[in-house]
Amino acid sequence: MSTEILERPETKDADTGPEMFHYVRKEKIAESAVMGTYVIALCGEKFPVTKSPKPGSPVCPQCKEIYEAMQH
Numbered sequence: 001m002s003t004e005i006l007e008r009p010e011t012k013d014a015d016t017g018p019e020m021f022h023y024v025r026k027e028k029i030a031e032s033a034v035m036g037t038y039v040i041a042l043c044g045e046k047f048p049v050t051k052s053p054k055p056g057s058p059v060c061p062q063c064k065e066i067y068e069a070m071q072h
Contacts, residue, residue, distance in 0.1 A: 021053040023063040042066040 022041030024032075032039045032049035040046050043062035053059075 019058070020060045021057045022047075022060045023067045024049075 022043060022045055024039040024041050028037075028039045029049050031037055036048050038046045038048055041060065041063050043060055043066065045060070
């Protein structure tokens with residue numbers, strides 16, 4: 001089983017603050033984008049993948065902290 005993780009988006013409504021990009025399992029990204037299934041981010045957020053992050057996009061601080069802890 002792969003443990004590769006990439007940043008992916010969570011779509012939020014305009015009134016819930018800025019769009020935040022999350023870390024999810026790489027092998028789930030294409031399935032979610034094509035089938036509309038939900039992915040679970042490292043922080044526990046559930047959402048369908050709808051777009052890719054752009055350089056400089058804000059990253060979920062919880063996901064980033066968990067991801068960095070996994071690298072050590």
